[in-house]
Amino acid sequence: MIAESYICHYFVDEAGDSTLFNKKGEVLLGTQGCSRYFMLGLLQVGNPETLAEEMNSLRNRLLSDPYFSGVPSMQLHAHKTAVAFHAKDDLPEVRRELFALLTKRQDLKFFAIIRDKKALLSYVRQHNQRDPEYRYDTNELYDYLVRSLFRDRLHIKDAYQIYFAKRGSSDRTESLKKALQVAKEKFAAKYHKQPGNASITVIPMYARQNPALQAADYFLWSLQRLYERGEDRYLSLLWPSYRLVIDMDDTKKAKYGTYYNTKNPLKKNSIADRIGNTNDE
Numbered sequence: 198m199i200a201e202s203y204i205c206h207y208f209v210d211e212a213g214d215s216t217l218f219n220k221k222g223e224v225l226l227g228t229q230g231c232s233r234y235f236m237l238g239l240l241q242v243g244n245p246e247t248l249a250e251e252m253n254s255l256r257n258r259l260l261s262d263p264y265f266s267g268v269p270s271m272q273l274h275a276h277k278t279a280v281a282f283h284a285k286d287d288l289p290e291v292r293r294e295l296f297a298l299l300t301k302r303q304d305l306k307f308f309a310i311i312r313d314k315k316a317l318l319s320y321v322r323q324h325n326q327r328d329p330e331y332r333y334d335t336n337e338l339y340d341y342l343v344r345s346l347f348r349d350r351l352h353i354k355d356a357y358q359i360y361f362a363k364r365g366s367s368d369r370t371e372s373l374k375k376a377l378q379v380a381k382e383k384f385a386a387k388y389h390k391q392p393g394n395a396s397i398t399v400i401p402m403y404a405r406q407n408p409a410l411q412a413a414d415y416f417l418w419s420l421q422r423l424y425e426r427g428e429d430r431y432l433s434l435l436w437p438s439y440r441l442v443i444d445m446d447d448t449k450k451a452k453y454g455t456y457y458n459t460k461n462p463l464k465k466n467s468i469a470d471r472i473g474n475t476n477d478e
Contacts, residue, residue, distance in 0.1 A: 205354040212417035240413035243304025252408040281405035284418035313446035
């Protein structure tokens with residue numbers, strides 16, 4: 198049995214939507230409700246049990262506060278904050294409390310990768326010109342980002358428990374395992390090593406079942422608010438816990454994209470020309 202200190206806990210969630218077309222094949226990018234960016238993020242948590250206890254305790258305290266009495270999102274039947282934290286649905290007062298909790302934690306490390314769907318659409322169209330039979334698949338994008346995001350994240354510990362926020366009812370466990378294995382192999386090939394023997398356990402789970410996935414949602418929401426709306430105050434609060442943000446399609450300086458980290462902080466003026474939705478498609 199592997200000691201807990203040798204196990205790495207990752208929690209993976211997404212922000213934005215990965216769709217490009219409707220059922221008729223018409224481009225959705227730039228229409229109401231369609232995001233400009235799709236993001237995948239992973240939160241590394243040193244002590245998930247303690248984080249869960251703190252977040253559950255906070256939610257219980259908020260639910261018992263008369264200030265929130267009668268608020269729809271705080272009622273169990275609404276299946277929102279009363280059941281789980283979700284940045285999009287939570288009241289500003291609730292968000293402030295959870296942000297305060299997350300900023301005090303010293304065991305959180307967040308990594309994210311971003312695709313600009315405008316560039317993705319261009320890639321798909323070029324692919325279709327080369328191969329008319331090609332059809333864009335949202336799972337193709339998700340698995341590609343998993344491989345890219347995890348390539349350098351699976352070689353330190355003896356074991357990895359990776360929780361993926363589940364969407365819908367489909368079971369993609371085997372596809373995710375394959376993507377992670379490819380990530381390990383690419384890391385080994387890059388550094389001329391043999392793939393490690395670390396065990397990888399993939400655990401698909403609805404975010405409402407796991408507080409750490411809810412925390413990952415807050416990190417992604419903060420990043421999304423910057424890219425989609427130009428608001429950076431939420432990102433600034435959590436930035437000390439961000440370790441890497443890969444903007445794959447910001448290729449002004451390098452063809453592989455732009456990497457934001459402690460040496461190159463992500464700020465509003467860093468992406469001034471990339472903020473907001475597009476309506477030119």
